Amino acid sequence: MPEQGQPTRSALLVLGCPQVPVQTSIALYLMHRLRKAGITPVVAGNRSAITLLIVADPKREYLGEALDLDRMIDQITEKKRDFDLCFVFIHNDAGISYAATMGAILKSRLYALIYGENFDKIAAMIDFPCRNIAAKAVHNPMPLKKMLDEAEPWAV
Amino acid sequence: MGCIESLPYEVLLRGSSFKEGRDYIRKNFSEHRDVQPGFKIFDTHIIGVPPISIGLDDDYVIFPYTKPCYGTFLLRIQDPTEAARIRALK
Structure with missing residues (x-):
């Protein structure tokens, strides 16, 4: 938890297409870890990706603010929003x-959470500065959770 | 597609990668400008890996349009004002 008087840090979670099952599970887990570390998570995604989170977290234990992805990009580029950390699900x-x-519009520390059948090919295509957390995870979130736990991005 | 969806657009490429879109523009249009992600075009912020190429062909603007579940579309829209604005970019 942050010390009293410290400004609260925030993290943006950018969701991808929810067709790969692990995304919702990992997003909820990451929000849990971020909150535990005193970091406020904010989610941006399309309607389906956000609705999956809302249904899975009915009491909003983990999910706080959630915004349409295009609207979030509008707000960031108009300098109305900024975040300390940004996680993009890929x-x-x-x-x-x-x-x-x-990476281009935010000054945040950028993390690429890479998963799915072709996670290694996708990771190899990334040629811009970011920290990769990658695992072959499609239905079972544990390989990606393990990589996330090892990276401990919430501890930065 | 927001504002862009309401415009009369033509799809040149569907479900392509960002690189395929960029290569297509550079190969097929002699005039193009490179912009950074977040550049506003037709009132929408452009998504992609820099440099993002926008093609120009008379009054037509050719640009990538990305959605999370559908990949990148390469769209062509006729708009003299927007074409002139992008053509004026260095």
Whole structure:
């Protein structure tokens, strides 16, 4: 938890297409770890990705503010929002585009959470500065959770 | 697609990668400008890996449009004002 008087840090979670099951599970777990470390998570994604989180977390124990991805990008580029950390969920080419965009428009420490069948090929395509947390995880979130626990991005 | 969806656009490439879109523009349009992610075009912030190429062909603007579940579309829209604004970029 942050010491009294310290400003609260915030983290943006940029969700990808929810077609790979581990995304919702890892997003909830990451929000739990961030909150435990005193970091406020904010989620941006499309309607389906956010609705999956809302249904899985009905009491909003982990999920706080959640915003449409396009609206969030508008707010960041208009300098209305900024975050200390940014996590982009990536399992396809579009995910790389969103991560590169976040790297260009935010000053945050950028993490690429890479998963899915082709996680290694996707990771190899990333040629911009960011910290990769990658594992072959499709239905079972444990390989990606393990990598996340080892990286401890919430401890930075 | 927000504002862009309401415009009369033509899809040149569908479900492509960002690199395929950039290569297509550079190969097929003699005039193009490179912009950074977040550049606003047709009132929408452009998504992609820099440099992002925008093609120009008379009054037409050719640009990538990315959605999380559908990949990158390469769209062509006729708009003299927007074409002139992008053409004026260094």
